[in-house]
Amino acid sequence: MSSALAIALTVAALVVGVAVLMLIRTRHRVTTPTERAVHSTLHTASLAAVSLRVGLTEESARDALGHLRVLTAADAVALYDDTGRRLAHDPVGEEIWDADLLRHADEAAAASLTDQRRVLEGDPCGLETPVRALVAQPLLLGTDDDATIGGVLMVATTRRPGPGTLGAIAEVARYVSSQLELADLDASRARLDRAEVLALRAQISPHFIYNALNTIASFVRTDPARARELILDFADFTRYSFRAAGEYTVLADELRNVDRYLTLERARFGPKLTVKVQAAPEVLNVVLPFLALQPLVENAVRHGVAANGGGTITVIARDEGTDCVITVEDDGVGMDPELLRSGDIDALDGRADLRADNVVSPGFEARRPGAPHTSTGEEVPESQGTHGGGSTARRPEAPHTSTGEEVPESQGTHGGGSTARRPGAPRTSTGERGEGARGGGRESQGAHVGLTNVDHRLRAAFGNDYGLVVDTGIGAGTKVGMRVPKFRAGIRA
Template identity: 40%
Template sequence: MTVLGTAALVLVGLAVFVLGAGLGHGAARRQQEHADGTDEARALVRTLHAVELAAAPLRAGLTPDTARRAARRLRPLLGTPALALTDGTSVLAWDGAADHHREQLLALLADPSRGRTLALSCDDGSCPVRWGAPAPLTADGRCVGALVVFAAAESGVHVRAVQAAAGRLSLELDLAGLDRARAGAHEAEMRALRAQISPHFIYNSLASIASFVRTDPERARELLQEFADFTRYSFRRDGDFTTLAEELRSIEQYLELARARFGRRLRVTLRIAPEVLPVTLPFLCLQPLVENALKHGLEESVERSVVTITAEDEGTEARVVIEDNGIGMEPERLRAILRGTAGPSTGIGLSNVDRRLRQVYGDDHGLVIETGVGAGTKITLRVPKFRPGVQAPPPP
């Protein structure tokens, strides 16, 4: 069963436990007859919504702040005088009365001989807490803490309710782990792309700048500024997306540095429709493709390299084409590159960009590459002009 499917079952189970005490057989029949127009059905919807609100803070992980916000919303829902969330070694949050039981709670939870419920002792005759029901909080199959509800006397309803509630909170902790894993994978992809910015290119760019210091100091200053702007953009950390205008500006800086080295051997043509400049696309999506074009057109060929970059408006999409007259490659080698099986340092940029485009826009928006030995390479990508959740950060 999927995580979402399990979440749905836990939600319904918790709602049934919370509402069960107030629904007699007659109310259940009326709910069956009148569907969601009854008071009970509306109460069920409100309960499900309240459970979602209570569990949501843990999507950011199990911390004192998220535990406090979850406990504050969950305790009124379960109708207990006190509720606690722990991380196994400390009480992260205690909501309600009798928080003088904190140390006793930790001792009881640490006792391997304890039963399924907790019996709490207290010298305060007015204390409303004499009994507790713990349920484990899990993440990635590991116990990471506990949810505990307290009452004056043992209650089977509370035992079942706290188990269902802990299951729902655990789902959020699982999702938090997936978010962290996804963020780590994304960061790894960005590091791979930045590493793909060839150290040889950086070295050669600085060497080209140095060659102009005496002969043309003004040109050297201009190139140094281009180099600084290019590296600042390429190694920025804010946001997963950028605009086509910003990406093209970085590419122009990259090409300016390349021209300083290769001179007339490199000819670049840009055909950019102004209306597609604001389109949002994944960060560092085009630069690896342009670097690939230069690599196959210049560094592996003695002939003059011609690179053409086109961006066109196609209704609901922007179409970007990067074409070179380089050495090309065999189709089987291209397929191996896109599968990531061509070698640890081969085609990282192409496969990375292709994968990210598919993740963001779907499999029908991967790279379309036309190539052949000695026939150059043509790379086409299509980017929707609007996609929910895809937004570039504001300009600095």
Template identity: 40%
Template sequence: MTDQTGSTTEEGRMRRWRRTHLGTEADRATFRTLHNASLATPALRGGLTVDSAERAAPHLQALLAAPALAITDTDGLLAWEGIGTHHQEQVTKLAEGTLDHGATRFYDRVDLECGQAGCPLHTAVVSPLVVEDHLVGTLQVYAPNTSAMMVRAADEVATWVSGQLELAELDASRRRLMEAEVRALRAQISPHFIYNSLGAIASFVRTDPERARELLLEFADFTRYSFRTHGEYTTLSEELRSVERYLLLEQARFGDRLSVRLSVAPEVLPIAVPFLSLQPLVENAVRHGLADAETGHISIKAADRGSECLIEVEDDGAGEDPERVRTALAGGNDSVGLGNVDARLRNAYGDDYGLVVETAPGAGTKVILRIPKFAPGVHT
């Protein structure tokens, strides 16, 4: 049996269901709640500021279905959303009780004085916003009447907002830690490398002025990149370009004693990597590759491995005592930043993505790192 369109009765029934069935009222209410929460999240993950509060307030008001809502920090009003803007002058005073006692407080029409005729806002619920056990502000809900359900809803939303603000603080702490680690790594860039590079450049000034000029430009670009002040991450392409500049300067110094082989899959060049994540590994390879040896060979590979990029930095030099490497990865006796890079990789991608070092005395050293092509919060 078919309907007028020629489809079967069952197909027609399924088509009508897709067009008309939007779920129960409870389903729709759940969707609205989740939707408003998702809209408020990006603003709250920016921390508690005027801008983030103003962007989050409309969605929090809709989430609570309240006529008016206010967000404060410990100093005063950050954002007001809804009717009754004349009540803004009372916001800071109402916040004081909650900030002093750390608990939700309810205010009725006696507390919420209003000289404007017809104003429907007669009650307020003020709930604390807490980040890492510190009171940082309040969420205030204004309504004609307040029920036990309204108080509970305000408390629940304030707890959720506090959670988002705590995640924002964790993000900020992580960024500060990453920045501190990069500053520490910059401080570890060998002064000897700088002096030796300038010495090598100076040696070409008379014999090969054009090469001296080119090396000086490479040195300028290398130092400019190494000491740049923006961004925790860069592309693998930019990181490798800086490594190439470093190796050009080292080859100008060591000549034929140092040979380098570079093998990079083009498809991994755009991926994001922690800033200055390869430079310390290559510097370590040069130092060990030429230690007590007439010549040294350095190999740098970057291969596509599906959802990851596999990077290897290898030298055929003196090798290391594995115990000393373990100490370096733990942050001790690390003059070239091995532990620094390992810590930043784990911080960015998780403990499964720390450095892997294969070495032994007299057997050279290979350092392996895996970089996910996509990771939350990682972008250039």
């Protein structure tokens, strides 16, 4: 009896459990028809956006048309570019899109390039096709007052289109236009980034090039072997700086290029310039914008050496979880952080573009007024490798005599035009984050786009959280840092 009761209780428990499970699943599934329609429409639109965000090409049109046909509830659709050329049609085959219907569609698309919608009703092809109407809806880019034609959405339907259908087609066309505008914006940003890299290459300090060649010339008679090494370093530096391939590179390559640059500068300044480099092996393959590090080092050399007649440059690349943090620090004269707050970046970069928003970036501490100028990372001997092995930081060379007159560097500035600091300004320091790398910009003679350019490209690639951070104070030196994600989808060297 007890056995039968136990079996009965077990069966009852199973039945109750199944009933509860079915009730829960039913509640999750029960939605209104409107909710299901909204979800389906949004999902289809998101699928179409993936293809349209790369621009209007034959491949993107083929990928997007199936989703656009669902959104318009049409029997067939086609996409044309801004010249009236048909890129693709859906469905593929002659069941709907026979030769005559395609000809009528091409003519309607060409006519609609005047920015007016064209509707052909009746029996446009005159044969046995079931299509009774063609709607050519232009894709307008820009504002209503200054719109341009980005293409044409062609819709074929077996029913006479009413106001609701025409309105739906117009909304889908507006959605396609918005995605094409975003694609154009992405392309414009990419072109701008390439142009800024070209500008950065073109404005590599002529003072550095002249002095490097002058230094090499001074070694030709006194130390021919050293002169040959410097010529090779200079050739490798210029070859890398003016390379044609890629907007991105890996940190190891940037450090090698910095090592060549510092080799040439050490040959010029001799023991007055001390360089310390520390790079964690796990961050050497981190991808960052091309020529993102060298301008920071060049500014540090000018600021730390030219202003004080000597100094120490410390370059640190460390691992911080999902990010790589790179800092370039000098022990030069520093600058008034109020100039950063006010947007007067002329004192740092020769341009008034890199504004400050009084934010201290995580990981970069503001130095107290009068605090000693120390590196945030562990100092390493000069002989330690800059790339985790292989390449090593050379010891400063003995002083040399130049056969020609040296071109003086800017005194007390970072990257170009000399800017006098206010006498008696308070000795304070703070961590300042550059807010925007593009602005009106007052440009002093001979100034280059170094820090402004790097800040903009970092933000364009990784987002506004990844701009440059400047930590400085009068008499306390300057530290410029950047935070780069170890991995970012779509960004490869």
